[in-house]
Amino acid sequence: MRMHRLDCGATLGPEQCFGPNLFHRYFQVPACRSVFQTQSTEKTSEKTVTLSSPYRSEIQTSSAWWLLLPALSVLAFVGVLPLLTIFNYSFFDIFTLESRFWIGTEWYREILSSSRFFESLARSLVFSAIILSIQIPLGVFIALLLPRDGKTGMAFLMMLALPLMVPWNTVPSMWVSFLGNPAGFGGRFLAMFGVDFDYKFNALHTWILLVAMDTWHWIGLVVILCYSSLSTIPPAHYQAAAIDGASRLQVFRFVELPKMSAVLMMALLLRFMDSFMIYTEAFRVNAGGPKDATTFLSLDLGEEIAAFNYGPAAARSIIYFMIVLAIAWSFRTIMNIRRDQTLGARQR
Amino acid sequence: MRYLLLNTTACAALMLATGYAHADMAAAEKFLAEEIAGLSVLSEAEQKAEMEFFINAAKPFEGMEIKVVSETIGTHEYESKVLAPAFSAITGIKVTHDLIGEGDVVEKLQTQMQSGENIYDGYVNDSDLIGTHWRYQQVRNLTDWMAGEGKDVTNPGLDVADFIGTSFTTAPDGKLYQLPDQQFANLYWFRYDWFNDEKNKSDFKAKYGYDLGVPVNWSAYEDIAQFFTGRDMSHLGVEGKVYGNMDYGKKDPSLGWRYTDAWMSMAGMGDKGEPNGLPVDEWGIRVNDKSQPTGSCVDRGGATNDAAAVYAVTKAIDWLKSYSPPEAAGMTFGEAGPIPAQGNVAQQMFWYTAFTAATVEPGLPVMNEDGTPKWRMAPSPHGAYWEEGMKVGYQDAGSWTLMKSTPVDRAQAAWLYAQFVTSKTVDLKKSDVGLTFIRESTINSQHFTDRANKLGGLIEFYRSPARVQWSPTGTNVPDYPKLAQLWWQNIGDAMSGEKTPQEALDSLCADQEKVLERLERAGVQGELGPVMNEKHDLAYWNNYAKEHGSVAPRIKLANEKPAGETVSYDELINSWK
Numbered sequence: 001m002r003m004h005r006l007d008c009g010a011t012l013g014p015e016q017c018f019g020p021n022l023f024h025r026y027f028q029v030p031a032c033r034s035v036f037q038t039q040s041t042e043k044t045s046e047k048t049v050t051l052s053s054p055y056r057s058e059i060q061t062s063s064a065w066w067l068l069l070p071a072l073s074v075l076a077f078v079g080v081l082p083l084l085t086i087f088n089y090s091f092f093d094i095f096t097l098e099s100r101f102w103i104g105t106e107w108y109r110e111i112l113s114s115s116r117f118f119e120s121l122a123r124s125l126v127f128s129a130i131i132l133s134i135q136i137p138l139g140v141f142i143a144l145l146l147p148r149d150g151k152t153g154m155a156f157l158m159m160l161a162l163p164l165m166v167p168w169n170t171v172p173s174m175w176v177s178f179l180g181n182p183a184g185f186g187g188r189f190l191a192m193f194g195v196d197f198d199y200k201f202n203a204l205h206t207w208i209l210l211v212a213m214d215t216w217h218w219i220g221l222v223v224i225l226c227y228s229s230l231s232t233i234p235p236a237h238y239q240a241a242a243i244d245g246a247s248r249l250q251v252f253r254f255v256e257l258p259k260m261s262a263v264l265m266m267a268l269l270l271r272f273m274d275s276f277m278i279y280t281e282a283f284r285v286n287a288g289g290p291k292d293a294t295t296f297l298s299l300d301l302g303e304e305i306a307a308f309n310y311g312p313a314a315a316r317s318i319i320y321f322m323i324v325l326a327i328a329w330s331f332r333t334i335m336n337i338r339r340d341q342t343l344g345a346r347q348r
Numbered sequence: 349m350r351y352l353l354l355n356t357t358a359c360a361a362l363m364l365a366t367g368y369a370h371a372d373m374a375a376a377e378k379f380l381a382e383e384i385a386g387l388s389v390l391s392e393a394e395q396k397a398e399m400e401f402f403i404n405a406a407k408p409f410e411g412m413e414i415k416v417v418s419e420t421i422g423t424h425e426y427e428s429k430v431l432a433p434a435f436s437a438i439t440g441i442k443v444t445h446d447l448i449g450e451g452d453v454v455e456k457l458q459t460q461m462q463s464g465e466n467i468y469d470g471y472v473n474d475s476d477l478i479g480t481h482w483r484y485q486q487v488r489n490l491t492d493w494m495a496g497e498g499k500d501v502t503n504p505g506l507d508v509a510d511f512i513g514t515s516f517t518t519a520p521d522g523k524l525y526q527l528p529d530q531q532f533a534n535l536y537w538f539r540y541d542w543f544n545d546e547k548n549k550s551d552f553k554a555k556y557g558y559d560l561g562v563p564v565n566w567s568a569y570e571d572i573a574q575f576f577t578g579r580d581m582s583h584l585g586v587e588g589k590v591y592g593n594m595d596y597g598k599k600d601p602s603l604g605w606r607y608t609d610a611w612m613s614m615a616g617m618g619d620k621g622e623p624n625g626l627p628v629d630e631w632g633i634r635v636n637d638k639s640q641p642t643g644s645c646v647d648r649g650g651a652t653n654d655a656a657a658v659y660a661v662t663k664a665i666d667w668l669k670s671y672s673p674p675e676a677a678g679m680t681f682g683e684a685g686p687i688p689a690q691g692n693v694a695q696q697m698f699w700y701t702a703f704t705a706a707t708v709e710p711g712l713p714v715m716n717e718d719g720t721p722k723w724r725m726a727p728s729p730h731g732a733y734w735e736e737g738m739k740v741g742y743q744d745a746g747s748w749t750l751m752k753s754t755p756v757d758r759a760q761a762a763w764l765y766a767q768f769v770t771s772k773t774v775d776l777k778k779s780d781v782g783l784t785f786i787r788e789s790t791i792n793s794q795h796f797t798d799r800a801n802k803l804g805g806l807i808e809f810y811r812s813p814a815r816v817q818w819s820p821t822g823t824n825v826p827d828y829p830k831l832a833q834l835w836w837q838n839i840g841d842a843m844s845g846e847k848t849p850q851e852a853l854d855s856l857c858a859d860q861e862k863v864l865e866r867l868e869r870a871g872v873q874g875e876l877g878p879v880m881n882e883k884h885d886l887a888y889w890n891n892y893a894k895e896h897g898s899v900a901p902r903i904k905l906a907n908e909k910p911a912g913e914t915v916s917y918d919e920l921i922n923s924w925k
Contacts, residue, residue, distance in 0.1 A: 093870050095827075096462045096484070101870035200598065200678035289599040291846045306451075306601075307833035308458050 083321070089314035107315035116300070121323070124276050124296040130211055131275040136268060138215070139222025140260070144252070146223070148231055157227060160220040172284035175213045199285060203293035206286050210294060213281055218274065222267045229263040230256060265335055269328055276324060297323075372403045375437040380773070383430060387777040389789045395773045398505050399438060402768055405501045406439035409761040413442040416762055418472035418746065419450040422705060423530040423782030427769045431778070435768045441761050450474065451601070454829055457749070461486045464753045470762030472529050475516045475745040476608075476821035477828045481526070482519035483873040488750040488759065489523040501760045503767045510772070510787050512810075513745040515623050516820045520639045526747030529770055530784035533743040533818040534610060535725040535809060536562065537688060537699035539714070540917060542576070547583055551575075561914035563729040566615070566663060568912035569697060573671035576694035586691065593671035594688050594696040595664065597843045602681030604835030606698050607661075608821060610742035614697075615660030616733025617651050619898045623739070624822030628900035630739055631831070632657060632857060633824045633864075634881070641826050641864050641878040645857035646901045648881040649889045652857035653850065654901035656733035659908055661842050661849040663731065667697075668843070677843075688723075689714050697728055702744075704783050704806055721804040724917055727814060732908045735899065741818040745786075785810050805921070812924035826867055826878060834859040 090107055092100040111117050142160070147153045166174070179197055181187030190197045199209045233255065241251045279298040282288065288295035297320055304313035376399035380392070388395055418424040428445035436442050446468070448456075453473060460467045461484060481487040494502045508514060513528035542548055543560055552560035556571050563569040573592030581590050597603070612618065613630035620626075628634045632652030634642050644650035651657060668677055673692075676684060685703055688696050691713030707714065707721070714722045728741050748766035750759045769778065772789060779790045780799075783806065790796070791810045800807035809815060825831055834856060842852035864878040871877065884892075889901050 093866055094462070095867070095870055095872040096486075097464065099870065099872045101872070287598075287600050287840075289840070289844065291844050303833065303837070307830045308455075308462070309830065310462075 086314045086317050089310055090318050092311050094310040103311070107312045108319070111312070111315055111319060117297075119292075120295055120297045120300050123294070124278075124298075127207075127210070127278065127296060128272050128275045130207075131214055132268060132271055134211065135215055135219055135222050135271055136264065139219055139267065140226050140264070142219070142223045143226035143230055144256070146227055153227070153231075157220075157224060160223050162220070163217050164220045166217065168280040169284065171213060171217050172281045175209060175216075176285060179209065201290050203290050206290060206294050209285060210278070210282055213285075214275060214278065217281075218271060222271065225263045225267045226260055229260045233259050261335075261339075265332070269331060272327065272331070273324055276327075277320070372438050372440065373400070375434075376400075376403065379434040379438060383434060384774060384777050387780060387795065388773050389776050389787075389793055390772050394505075398503065398771055398773045401503055401505070402435075402439050402764060405503075406441050406761070406764055409757065409764070410440035411442070412758070412761050413444070414469040414758055414761045414765065415444045415446065416470035416472070416765060417446040417448060417453055417456060417468045418529070419453050420447040421530070421702060421746075421782070421784070423778060423784045424472065424746075426778055426781045427529075431769050431774060432765070435765055439764065439768075441764065443765050445765075457751075458829055460751055460753055466751070466754050466758070469750075469754050469758040470766055471749040471751070472746045473526065473749040474820065475513065475526055475528070475747045476825070476832075477749075478517060478519060478525060479821070479823040479825040480828045481749065482521065482823060483826050483876040485876075486752055487525055488752055489519075489521075489525050490527060490750070491523040493750065493763070497756055498760060498763050501764050503771065505772060506767055506770075507772065507789075510789050511770075512788055512791070512815070513743070513747070513786060515816065516743070516745045516822075517747050520823055526745075526749045527766060527770065528745045528747045528786045529766070530746045530782060531743055531786050532700055532702040532784050533809070533815070534606075534698050534700050534728065534741050535805075535818075536695065536697060536728040537723060537725050538562065538695040539693075539722060540724040541722040542581070542584065542694055543917070545584060556912060558912055559914055559916070561916045562726045562920055563695075564913040564915055565729050565734075565910065566731040567909050568914050569695070569729045570663075570667070570909070571912045572695060572914075573667060577671045588692055589673075590692050590694060591671060591673050592694050593667045594684065594693045595668045595672050595676055595698075596679040596681060596684035597665075597668045597677040598680050598683075599836065599840030599844060600680040601833075601836050603840050603843065604832060605681060606742075607835050607839055608832050609744075610739060610818075611664065611698065612652075612657055612660045613739040614728055614734065614741065615656055615663065615731030616735065616738060617654065617656035617660060617900065617902070618738065619893075619900045620735060620737035621739075622737075622816060623819030624824065625739060625900070626824075627896075627898060629822050629824040631821065631825055631860070632900075633860065634900075635824050636879065638875070639823060640876065641824060642881040644860035644864065645854070646886050646889060647883040648861065649884075649892065649901065650857060650861075651900040651902065652860060653853035654886075655904035656731070656900075656902045657853050658849045658904075659731060659733060661839065661853065665843060665849065699725065700744075701725065701806055701809075702784065704803060708802060708804065720801055723804055725805040725809065726917060726920060727809075732905055732910055733902055739817060739819055740814075743815075743818040743820055745820050746784075808921050808924055814924065826873060826876075827863060830863050831860055834863070 091102060091104055093103050094100050146156050163171075176199075178184045178186040179190075179199065181191050181197070187197060197205055197209075199205045237255050238251065241255055246254070277298045278296060279302055282294050282296055283299055283302060286294055288299045297316075301313060301316045301320065304316060373396075376396070380395050380399065384395065386392075390398065418427070424445070424447055428447050432443045432445040453471060454477070456467050457471050457473055457477075459465075488498075490498075508524065508527075511528050513531050514524060517526035517528060518524050543562075549560045552572075552575055555575065558568075560572065560575075563572055576590055576592035579590055608631060610630060612632065613625060617632060618625035618630050619628045624630060627636070628649070628651045631644070632650045632654070633644050634649045634651070636642050642649060644652045646654050673687065676687070679687075685700075686706070687693060688699070689703075689707045689709075689712050704725075707723070708719075709715070710719060716722055730738070730740060734740075748763075748770070750763060750766075754762070768774070770786060772787070775787045775790045776793055776795060779785050779787075780795065783803070785791050791807070796807050821828060838847075838852045838856035838859065841847040841855070842849045847855070861880070865880060867873055868878045868880055886901060886903065890903055893899055893901070
């Protein structure tokens with residue numbers, strides 16, 4: 001069966017949607033039809049150009065590459081060059097830049113054979129997993145609750161965005177003084193319920209604090225992203241769902257979630273990378289303690305940098321970069337495979 | 349007196365020789381009249397002569413903009429806000445004096461050292477880095493500088509001999525590498541009023557069999573800590589629980605400071621020697637006859653993990669747990685600093701005199717109504733392993749440092765500014781603000797004789813011959829930034845109980861040796877760099893030490909708690925005079 005394209009983001013099969021009758025009626029909606037029309041026109045015109053004038057098309061392609069040059073050079077300057085420099089440093093023991101001492105892969109071997117590295121890696125992964133499993137559903141949930149109309153929704157969004165503007169250094173200081181007992185309001189509040197919140201010596205409490213702090217700081221981002229994609233869903237989709245008698249859960253599953261998927265992917269990646277490399281908050285709250293319970297990968301890197309050990313720090317950076325890259329890539333691949341599977345299932 | 353005469357002669361000669369610089373003299377006169385206002389060890393004519401030197405020497409640099417940097421403490425704030433603008437007005441050299449954290453100063457310096465790019469034209473850098481500067485040879489040695497490129501811009505009235513901290517900034521090659529700008533020490537801090545209370549005195553004597561007083565050894569400190577912790581002090585009007593010790597134990601970069609400063613040598617780790625133990629210093633690092641570092645662990649002849657070091661760390665942990673406020677274990681340096689001034693702490697072993705100004709503020713619970721303090725400072729007691737001639741405490745000497753990678757003319761202009769803010773004209777006034785003394789002439793001035801009773805013993809300490817036993821990190825440490833970074837993590841592991849003190853120190857010395865080995869392998873410090881010793885057991889090194897007339901590394905003493913010993917504060921002060 002043919003797929004019906006609702007918009008540029010999500011695709012729906014009719015059976016999975018609201019039932020065949022209403023679905024067909026749905027496509028009588030002029031706005032949606034125009035989408036089809038535009039697409040088919042584009043395709044035809046492309047075809048015409050390619051067939052009638054192959055040379056011209058080649059010229060266009062190569063000139064397009066030239067036009068990319070400024071962007072590519074900026075990218076090379078800010079992205080590739082520093083990475084290459086760091087990659088180069090990671091094979092040296094550096095005391096001054098003039099006197100670098102070649103040591104080959106020693107730093108890599110040392111880091112990858114230390115149990116401390118794997119312990120920190122495990123902590124970082126667990127932390128990111130917790131962060132994602134809390135922040136993504138919570139962000140979606142809050143975005144769904146927000147009113148879609150102009151002013152009220154915007155006011156809520158602005159409120160949620162406020163923590164995003166707080167400098168990273170300030171966040172841990174704020175939370176630590178908030179939870180101080182007897183000086184902090186939060187600390188006194190918890191004490192009233194007999195909770196002795198001891199983030200300095202209780203590992204569980206330190207973790208709770210870090211997760212809460214990170215969620216407070218970044219939930220706004222997830223909400224804004226989700227909200228932005230939700231607000232692009234035309235009311236007609238909801239109307240169609242309502243006419244089909246779809247439950248709230250079905251609306252979410254088949255209208256809203258597909259619409260949000262691209263943006264959620266971005267939120268997931270952004271939040272993964274940031275939480276995986278959390279430094280300032282974890283360092284300022286307990287410097288990796290108690291008893292190394294919050295020593296994440298980035299804290300080990302921070303120590304190397306603070307000691308001006310540029311070689312080992314560079315090697316660590318490269319290793320961490322590869323980890324982030326591998327995980328981000330597998331996220332993407334898994335999502336793509338799933339999408340393809342869904343598509344395939346629907347096409348069958 | 350000799351210096352004064354020399355100085356006067358030099359200034360008078362200058363006055364005769366240079367009669368043409370009156371264009372900027374107006375700014376200088378304004379500064380002398382409004383800011384210095386007579387608070388100087390120099391007479392008015394001498395001050396003017398010194399100003400005239402700066403005006404003339406700065407002529408070639410007029411209009412130049414230079415940048416210097418220092419850590420954020422009161423003394424430097426005064427320099428940055430008051431002295432730098434005055435210097436600019438007087439000389440025409442525009443100075444930006446940046447204030448950043450001490451760690452950031454080291455980072456900027458390190459970046460300049462590693463890249464060779466000029467970031468600042470002058471640094472006020474702790475003299476703890478003397479071993480680093482001497483070995484990497486990236487810093488201008490001032491002895492040669494003052495005789496060579498810097499000759500024309502060196503103040504004839506500088507009087508290097510008047511500085512009290514030059515032994516800390518002189519390398520084993522006999523050259524001066526840094527010029528002190530501010531100094532403070534760590535001392536023992538205690539409640540003079542509690543110690544002089546008759547009831548406390550008699551109760552203490554009845555319990556411990558000796559007089560309550562300034563502890564001479566750690567045994568007495570421990571007894572006094574135990575005596576005061578939880579003691580009912582309501583007869584002196586003290587409310588709340590009282591503690592016999594104050595310290596901090598949170599795993600944080602500041603946790604390492606005290607240990608690299610002096611704690612280990614106070615316990616008796618390392619060898620005898622001034623300003624630092626030789627051949628083994630207070631970091632436990634051994635050097636050979638050529639001042640090349642040879643090891644840090646006991647098996648290479650070092651002392652970082654010997655019995656004295658274990659004793660030092662064990663005692664700190666015991667006292668933190670048993671005699672300090674419970675919050676102290678979760679505090680950092682900054683959080684713990686103000687606690688004694690709140691009035692419930694009897695004594696503190698390791699108290700920085702940099703806190704003096706904040707602890708003599710009127711209205712504090714530790715101040716009398718007449719403006720005199722209820723507390724005093726005295727030399728810190730020493731541990732069971734300590735022997736006469738060992739380092740007894742730390743002295744921080746923030747010192748002017750000129751890099752070789754700074755262009756000569758910029759270094760010359762920065763050198764003029766450095767001499768201006770440490771000149772005899774301004775030093776008394778600057779010290780009056782910041783209480784971080786660097787000049788003998790200032791310490792001995794009538795002004796501080798008059799102010800002494802308001803400062804809890806600070807002046808008495810600086811006037812005593814004993815002050816040279818307080819010293820910064822010395823020349824055994826070949827790369828301060830890399831090595832200092834290793835301490836807080838390892839000490840933190842011991843403090844949290846994750847490792848025993850022995851395990852933590854074993855790991856610390858191994859980490860230190862790794863840095864030494866890297867330096868040796870890279871050969872970056874040439875003849876001055878580390879040459880690691882072969883490994884032997886403790887008995888071998890202990891015998892080796894005995895044969896060579898030294899003591900470190902140490903074998904565990906059978907009795908680490910000898911009889912407590914105290915001295916009356918007033919007797920102590922008299923012995924200093």
